[in-house]
Amino acid sequence: MVTPLAFVVRARTEQDATALVSRFKSEGCQMAWIKRKWWPSRRRWEIAAKTAESIALTLEDIDRWSLVLQEELEPYDALLMHWVPVPAGA
Numbered sequence: 001m002v003t004p005l006a007f008v009v010r011a012r013t014e015q016d017a018t019a020l021v022s023r024f025k026s027e028g029c030q031m032a033w034i035k036r037k038w039w040p041s042r043r044r045w046e047i048a049a050k051t052a053e054s055i056a057l058t059l060e061d062i063d064r065w066s067l068v069l070q071e072e073l074e075p076y077d078a079l080l081m082h083w084v085p086v087p088a089g090a
Helices: 014-026 059-076
Strands: 005-011 030-038 043-050 078-085
Touching: 005 014, 005 059, 014 030, 014 043, 014 059, 014 078, 059 078
Parallel strands: none
Antiparallel strands: 005 043, 005 078, 030 043
């Protein structure tokens, strides 16, 4: 099965989150939201998006995608929090 993925990324600063949104948009991702989340001792910025391309739902392909994404997130002090497959027609 091949499908786009929805994913959530958490960034430490608003500047990093804004830069990531620009980067994701330039890669063709559809943005769902960017919002500030408060935690007990600090705040984080959450970004939700959907991949531009469909990805095979195999362990190898998901691992490859998540590792590439994590490498892209490192300079922005951001983390991939979770992902889900997007159902057809959504």
